Amino acid sequence: MNAPMSIQSCGNCGLASMCLPLALTQPEMTQLDGIIKKSTPYRRGESIFRQGDAFTSIYAVRAGMVKTTLVNARGEEQITGFYFPGELLGLNGLHENIYAGTAIALETVSLCEIPYTKLDELSALLPELRRQLMRQMSQEISDEQNMMLVLAKTSAEEKLGNFLIRLSHRFKRLGFSATQFRLTMSRVDIGNYLGLAVETVSRTLTKLQQRGVIKVEGKEVTILDMSGLSCLNGTCEEPAKVLSVG
Amino acid sequence: MNAPMSIQSCGNCGLASMCLPLALTQPEMTQLDGIIKKSTPYRRGESIFRQGDAFTSIYAVRAGMVKTTLVNARGEEQITGFYFPGELLGLNGLHENIYAGTAIALETVSLCEIPYTKLDELSALLPELRRQLMRQMSQEISDEQNMMLVLAKTSAEEKLGNFLIRLSHRFKRLGFSATQFRLTMSRVDIGNYLGLAVETVSRTLTKLQQRGVIKVEGKEVTILDMSGLSCLNGTCEEPAKVLSVG
DNA sequence: GGTAAACATTGATTTAGATCAACAATTGGA
């Protein structure tokens, strides 16, 4: 090992999180090309894989946003996540060789496809990769446990506050503005994800806007008072309690 | 490779799911002993690790039941899972080397402790282990996504039906009765986990009992009509709709 | 560029489950 290990963007798929070319040699790079496939872009509404399909590959999002959904026996459908460039899809297919959910493009989406059968080969090539994969799964477990908390314990306002803040973080990480971004998903999708009716999503966004915390213009959102939002989220110091005196 | 690979119970910790002694040689077994630690039992209420602690080990439950919880900045606490013998704790500590939740013994609990630093060593010894670990994480992701669906989309009755059925499956897998078992956790814990008030848990159990679907005697539960419960869960065929005629 | 479909907002009404309150049943320690 010559250079200090660093996680950087991969030329092949443009991803910081998935691809870890730790000063790869040229032949190694060439090998990589043969393993990671660039698949043709998916269009809005197209599914990348469907619940119950044979598990063949995991996917790293290159560009565009993806949602994943889970349907139960009674036909109720839950959006289980929104995936941004740099994030991995299909991690929960490993335990029974079947995709445990459906992934759908919310806009035009590019992906890196990593065939599961090649994962060992790839890991041998990039020893750090498997560990990185474990970290990502670990992260996903944490995120979903946090989501359980949000779904079970918080009000509509807190849910939306939390949602917007997490979106903000992810846009920031991608190098975009943390305070002004576009909601790629519909209000229905937001409601479904947060366990709220569409009408409640609408009303709550309006309420937050009236309070001056955010500005909403259709799908465009501006966060005007980040700490105001954070407070909803509980991630800021409790504002000094104003006790009514005498 | 001589014998066909099979996942069987590990003499060291009695676990089918975690330990994979694929016809190990004696020296290998000896090595294992040095890596997997049997820790002293934890008593009811004791914590195995706490949210924010430095991540050192993952744990496999040998005996007894464990709950894990997550606390957010505002102090709201959510039970994120109940862990049975054979299941793994601490899988979501990997991504930032900090435990992302707290694990608490619900009764006297025995564990196998697997120091994270030994995981590579162990994986080299048992090549199947790392894959098994990935499968377990994958399973946990799926379980939590299912939980998101339950929390966001189902009624109190459905939540409890789903809860009891999942408990039933796990007792069955452990070789115990699938229709009669003890609720190790309190009603408060059940409510917290399912996003319900205690009172609602109590009332709903009573209602299910009155309907003859279950029998409840304190912590002892008997499932009298499994398909009745499954219907709540949506995992059975829709019962023929009785249309009122004329 | 027009029109149907999909998506979003706002208001009125209903409801499932939370909260408040009182009491009963277990549990565990002296």
Added chain:
DNA sequence: TCCAATTGTTGATCTAAATCAATGTTTACC
């Protein structure tokens, strides 16, 4: 074996958010 503490049940009331309903707005496709 008793008593305090914890845990569980049941009833009455309240409320946040769902549902129902009507209308406005954007999108995408002939």
